[in-house]
Amino acid sequence: MATGRSHFRCPLLFPQPTAETCDHAQFAKGCGCVKDANWELGGQMRVTLNRDGPLYHGIYNQRTSAERINSQAQALGIERPKVRNIHSVRNLNTLIYLVINARVLAKAKSINKGLLQMN
Numbered sequence: 001m002a003t004g005r006s007h008f009r010c011p012l013l014f015p016q017p018t019a020e021t022c023d024h025a026q027f028a029k030g031c032g033c034v035k036d037a038n039w040e041l042g043g044q045m046r047v048t049l050n051r052d053g054p055l056y057h058g059i060y061n062q063r064t065s066a067e068r069i070n071s072q073a074q075a076l077g078i079e080r081p082k083v084r085n086i087h088s089v090r091n092l093n094t095l096i097y098l099v100i101n102a103r104v105l106a107k108a109k110s111i112n113k114g115l116l117q118m119n
Contacts, residue, residue, distance in 0.1 A: 006036070006037045006039060008034070008035040008036075008037065009032060009033070009034055010022070010026075010027065010032025010033045010034070012027070012032060013027075013032040014032070069096070069097070069100060072100050072103075073096045073100070076096075076099060076100075078092070078095070078096055078099070
C-alpha cells in the first residue's frame with residue numbers, strides 16, 4: 001500500500017558519499033540528516049492548521065478538559081469501566097463526574113474558608 005510519505009536523506013551521503021562534511025550531529029553519527037515528509041491529507045492539515053483561531057481554541061479546551069477528567073478518574077482508580085452495556089457505562093461516567101465535582105467543591109470550600117479566616 002502506498003503512503004504519502006517521502007523519505008529525504010542527506011545529499012552529502014546519498015546516493016553516494018561525497019568528501020564534503022557537515023557539522024550536524026546526525027552527520028557525525030554516520031547516518032546524515034533524514035527527513036520524513038508526510039504529504040497525506042492529515043499531515044497537510046496538521047501543518048496548515050490555524051492554531052490562533054477561536055474554533056481551534058474551543059476544541060483544544062474541550063480536549064484538554066476531557067484529558068484532565070480522565071487523569072483525575074485514573075487517580076481515583078475508576079477510569080476503566082468494568083461494565084459491558086451502554087447504560088452502565090453512562091451511569092459510571094455520571095458517577096465519575098459526581099465524585100470529581102464533589103472533590104472540586106470541597107477544595108473550593110476549603111480555600112474560601114481559609115480566605116475568610118484571614119480577614
